[in-house]
Amino acid sequence: MEEKEPVIIIRDVHKAFGKNVVLDGFNLTVYRGENVAVLGKSGSGKSVLIKCIIGLLEPDSGYIEVLGQDVSRLSHVEMDQLRAKVGFLFQSNALYDSMTVRENLEFPLRRHWIDVTVEQQNAMVMEVLESVGLPHTVDMLPVELSGGMRKRIALARTLILKPEIILYDEPTTGLDPITGLEITHLIKSIQHARQASSILISHDLKLARIAADRIAMLIDGKCRQEGAYEALIAGADPQVLAFFA
Amino acid sequence: MTKVPGQKPLLEETGELSVFAARFFREAFRSPFEVQEFLHQCYLIGYKSLSLVGLTAFIMGLVLTMQLRPNLVYYGVESQLPAMVGIAIIREIGPVITALIFAGKIGSSIGAELGSMRVTEQIDAMEVSGTNPYKYLVVTRVLAATLMMPLLATIADAISLYGSYLGVNLYEVLSWKLFITQVFNYLDYEDVVPAFIKCFFFGFAVGIVGCYKGYYSSKGTEGVGRSANSAVVLASILIFVIDLLSVQVAELIW
Numbered sequence: 001m002e003e004k005e006p007v008i009i010i011r012d013v014h015k016a017f018g019k020n021v022v023l024d025g026f027n028l029t030v031y032r033g034e035n036v037a038v039l040g041k042s043g044s045g046k047s048v049l050i051k052c053i054i055g056l057l058e059p060d061s062g063y064i065e066v067l068g069q070d071v072s073r074l075s076h077v078e079m080d081q082l083r084a085k086v087g088f089l090f091q092s093n094a095l096y097d098s099m100t101v102r103e104n105l106e107f108p109l110r111r112h113w114i115d116v117t118v119e120q121q122n123a124m125v126m127e128v129l130e131s132v133g134l135p136h137t138v139d140m141l142p143v144e145l146s147g148g149m150r151k152r153i154a155l156a157r158t159l160i161l162k163p164e165i166i167l168y169d170e171p172t173t174g175l176d177p178i179t180g181l182e183i184t185h186l187i188k189s190i191q192h193a194r195q196a197s198s199i200l201i202s203h204d205l206k207l208a209r210i211a212a213d214r215i216a217m218l219i220d221g222k223c224r225q226e227g228a229y230e231a232l233i234a235g236a237d238p239q240v241l242a243f244f245a
Numbered sequence: 246m247t248k249v250p251g252q253k254p255l256l257e258e259t260g261e262l263s264v265f266a267a268r269f270f271r272e273a274f275r276s277p278f279e280v281q282e283f284l285h286q287c288y289l290i291g292y293k294s295l296s297l298v299g300l301t302a303f304i305m306g307l308v309l310t311m312q313l314r315p316n317l318v319y320y321g322v323e324s325q326l327p328a329m330v331g332i333a334i335i336r337e338i339g340p341v342i343t344a345l346i347f348a349g350k351i352g353s354s355i356g357a358e359l360g361s362m363r364v365t366e367q368i369d370a371m372e373v374s375g376t377n378p379y380k381y382l383v384v385t386r387v388l389a390a391t392l393m394m395p396l397l398a399t400i401a402d403a404i405s406l407y408g409s410y411l412g413v414n415l416y417e418v419l420s421w422k423l424f425i426t427q428v429f430n431y432l433d434y435e436d437v438v439p440a441f442i443k444c445f446f447f448g449f450a451v452g453i454v455g456c457y458k459g460y461y462s463s464k465g466t467e468g469v470g471r472s473a474n475s476a477v478v479l480a481s482i483l484i485f486v487i488d489l490l491s492v493q494v495a496e497l498i499w
Contacts, residue, residue, distance in 0.1 A: 056369050094369065109378075112374070
């Protein structure tokens with residue numbers, strides 16, 4: 001039987017802000033090609049968790065390994081090299097307001113792939129825009145786009161470096177149900193098309209059910225339970241079941 | 246005493262600002278250099294401030310002349326008006342007023358821009374994109390503000406003197422050549438050089454305070470407004486402190 005290759009290993013991670021303990025011994029392993037949703041209430045520390053994975057926040061203690069590298073031991077240069085392989089979709093999209101869609105997409109390209117020519121850059125920008133269905137927005141500013149379009153452009157920026165891992169921070173929050181469902185299916189199709197591994201941070205059950213292969217429940221700073229959607233709702237843990245009620 | 250939310254104690258704020266400024270000197274001389282962004286900021290901070298600085302400088306020169314003239318006439322020394330106005334503008338009023346206008350326009354805009362980038366996670370996104378946000382956002386803006394401020398002050402001085410020339414000519418006929426000769430007859434290096442040098446410090450203060458306030462902005466849109474506002478207030482205070490210190494230092498040297 002083929003052994004699954006872990007791409008993210010999180011072991012006993014603790015993080016507190018003053019007296020507010022957010023992560024209290026969190027454990028999770030994500031395997032190659034797998035989508036894992038981390039579900040939890042607002043303020044439960046989901047976003048803190050993925051910011052620790054990408055090195056935007058430093059855990060107080062614990063071990064995080066991404067693509068075989070211990071995140072806490074990486075130099076700035078090594079961290080930048082790792083970040084080129086890890087895409088991050090921000091909850092607020094984080095598109096640069098002063099730049100056009102093209103410039104937003106070119107920004108990570110220019111930073112990580114210095115040798116790429118202008119023609120190659122253009123081709124990559126158009127390819128990734130077509131993959132999210134918005135090639136006509138290339139010269140528009142983010143303020144000219146709707147919420148759903150901005151989310152797609154942010155997703156395109158996440159995909160442009162062809163990451164091996166994608167971290168989605170609340171990808172459907174703030175979107176109407178139809179647009180949210182479109183984004184959910186887009187995330188699922190990206191997993192199939194690119195064989196990328198993902199962590200989806202959300203409290204959207206529909207997203208977790210459709211796009212995730214496995215769900216981890218973040219309750220009281222710990223991974224309370226993990227498994228397939230059906231297995232979780234069939235379980236007996238009242239705190240987990242309360243989330244699905 | 247009631248603590249204002251989001252407001253830090255004075256010593257803590259001073260310490261954090263000093264650490265933030267020290268980081269500027271570490272990062273500014275280390276590659277990679279963000280030349281394109283720096284030039285873009287020079288255009289925004291320098292060229293885009295020119296009309297506002299020019300207008301205020303012109304009015305300042307004109308009004309100063311009109312206000313001074315009656316007293317000089319009273320003492321019978323109105324012929325000294327160009328020299329007096331020239332010294333006042335070049336030594337003190339030109340640099341300080343320009344710096345205050347600069348703080349109001351550039352300090353607040355940097356504070357608001359970086360603050361809004363912070364709360365909408367654009368600074369985090371930049372870091373994830375393999376860019377050092379401090380270098381890209383802070384170093385370029387502070388450097389541009391430091392270099393543009395003396396240029397703006399020099400242009401403001403020239404426009405202000407022209408305003409003063411028109412002010413003199415409202416009451417009597419005086420040629421531009423005679424006016425400017427009278428101004429420069431009374432000006433020395435010790436008037437021009439310290440005034441020019443302190444403009445670099447004014448520009449640095451405005452840039453670093455605006456960046457500091459914006460970079461560490463929090464608490465959503467309310468925090469952005471507070472960052473912009475406190476950037477102007479703190480930069481304005483620093484301008485007067487630097488002005489006071491520069492006068493003392495200039496007196497020691499000359």
